[in-house]
Amino acid sequence: MNKVFKDALSAIFDIESGATLMLGGFGLNGIPENMISALVQKGPDRLTCISNNAGVDDFGIGLMLKTKQVKKMISSYVGENKEFEKQLLSQELEVDLVPQGTLATRIAMAGLGIPAFFTPAGYGTEVAEGKEIREFNGKMYLMEHALHADFSLVKAWKGDTLGNLVFRKTTRNFSVAMAKAGQITIAEVEELVPAGEIDPDDIHVPGIYVHRIFQGKDYEKRIEKVTVQL
């Protein structure tokens, strides 16, 4: 078994136009920087991107919007991006806005092998339009379906050659669930170590979910809002 690829471009070799991708991260926190750059370089278009946010104008998924590679975004919050706004208003881009907890759970359900679930989020709002509504114990819920992807692209802090992943601080966000939901999951890591070096107790995503892994490079880790104590 060899899951290790030499870099981002070789690891995404079979992502073609029209693919559905999940991209981990929250804002710019914990995004797969290397694979986003490689996608821009390789150039597949008409992509459906499932990601909580759409990056900013010149970083993250914003880079793929600029090159018009994205046909549709499935996200919970897409502020902070003028290019996104422009393409949305000119109808070049479709967007499906999903409540954040519903989005996370739809992704998680794909990784758990459960086709649908009921949540109260969005009941009585336009999010519920066209969805099955049911009452449980006197409260109203709507049915939401698991969300699948052809490829899940995640960035972890540390990973081993068998694909076991460890995250740091708030970078777990959507990446843990996405890693488990992809038909093919590709992980980029800040530090790639031999299998056996990570304590099994510390693993956030077991390697069974991760098909390809590579040592990332040149991480910028851009911060959207630097806030400090005065």
Add this chain to the structure above:
Amino acid sequence: MALDKYGIAKRIAKELQDGYYVNLGIGIPTLVSNYIPEGMTIMLQSENGILGMGPYPTQSDIDADLINAGKETVTVIPGGAFFDSVESFGMIRAGKINLTVLGAMEVAQNGDIASWKIPGKMVKGMGGAMDLVASAKNIIVAMQHTNREGESKLLPQCSLPLTGVGCVTKIVTDLGVFEIKENAFHLIERAPGVSIEEIQSKTEGKLIVPDFVPEMEI
């Protein structure tokens, strides 16, 4: 005199109780964290995956891997924990959060809230607001009483697309504190020096005013 945003935050801080797990939304709600009473243990939840969110870091402690749901750099207090988004919304949905404070564009007298979309203008998305309001047992809305045009934000019914239905129990505005029950806003406190007449004139929804309305103590 009407409260400023810090005054609103100070008044909401009085709702905190020792041991509460609290989710604070972006804007005025975030300011509440500055007024946690001395000696009280409050664990702030940030829905991107923190319990025990601390203050902003010093310049030398900035960590790009540690942000809050507003995408700001933060710290974590001793005893804090990290987790992923699925777990974060699991604890929200399962009712583990004792208090949720968020902003709103409109609140209706039946507890409906609109806070995420203005049709025809840019739609940024609902983020976690719909999940929070659908499951929280104790929701306080922190907002200005009127919008920029001077129109009441406390309405008979919301005109904007809803975030959630029948979920808001309390509102703290620059003019007063209101409980929502029996399809009406019940004025329970007024901002220092604000008259009942002013509150009545700026509240479009059904307002119940008891015989005695104390001034807030903040």
